[in-house]
Amino acid sequence: MSALSDLINLDVSGSTDKIIAEYIWIGGSGMDLRSKARTLPGPVSDPSKLPKWNYDGSSTGQAPGDDSEVILYPQAIFKDPFRRGNNILVMCDSYTPQGDPIPTNKRYHAAKVFSHSDVLAEEPWFGIEQEYTLIQKEVKWPLGWPIGGYPGPQGPYYCGTGADKAFGRDIVDAHYKACLYAGINISGTNGEVMPGQWEFQVGPSIGISAGDQVWVARYILERITEMAGVVLSFDPKPVEGDWNGAGAHTNYSTKSMRSDGGYEVIKKAIEKLGKKHKEHILAYGEGNERRLTGKHETADISNFKWGVANRGASVRVGRETEKANKGYFEDRRPSSNMDPYTVTSMIVETTILWKP
Known part of the structure; x- marks a missing residue:
């Protein structure tokens, strides 16, 4: 060998x-x-x-x-x-x-949206939080879980350390460094709430590059898990029951939102997103109804609501944005298996190009 x-x-x-x-x-x-x-x-x-x-x-x-x-x-x-x-x-x-x-080919439509003059003028930034689950290949059960059984309840695993809390860190660290080497703007990584589940963040990325970078980061992760003999899952609810699902929270801002007084622009953009909630949900990933239940830090799939620092909302605004009166917001609805070209371009279409 x-x-x-x-x-x-x-x-x-x-x-x-x-x-x-x-x-x-x-x-x-x-x-x-x-x-x-x-x-x-x-x-x-x-x-x-x-x-x-x-x-x-x-x-x-x-x-x-x-x-x-x-x-x-x-x-x-x-x-x-x-x-x-x-x-x-x-x-x-x-x-x-x-x-x-x-x-x-979802990229083609996204590229047309991002090349629109109104969109270019607003310089849309994205930060995508990609959650995923590592699965034991032979038994099709999350990494670190006892075969045929369950680990202790959620609580100690989120950002956890230790052999009984963090499963697959070697894969995560290998992926982190490989993405940095590749030139992907990976901005961080952490253990997630469900054991065997992790997250990496890509961004801030501008326009179409957000989709390109997330897809290549996924490819690199798929190759690394292949070498490790572990299966990579982007299923939004890999284990039914009292376990968190997997999403791809999408942080978003425009030039106007990042400028003084941008909080008013943010609120108007969120209002538009609420009016097109059903259309967005249909495009935000397969099986998302198993994840968006109103539990486990999600809003119910049928209802749109937003709030400051509320992780049970469809759209969350951070305290820092509220305080500064400018910044960004987080669309928490996209599932882990969403297409980043579709999600980013759809957010831009609704918030910049759509005139209700």
């Missing part, structure tokens, strides 16, 4: 100018990350300089077998923490050979 490890970690930069680019895209389920690698003649830092590529869409649920070719358009480049050197990870979206975005 040591010889295999030596080859995996082999630095080829001294013997060739060629690099490896890992093309990443989202499959037909909307959550299945796919990737494949290709050799390029030399280092590349501009995604527009990368070649387009194709894949078999019939094997990802995105095209019929008799017309299976789907084209990858490179959109964002990150350093590859696995191969290192000049090698790169490339976030792509998917198109037909005729150049039309395929139905599962």
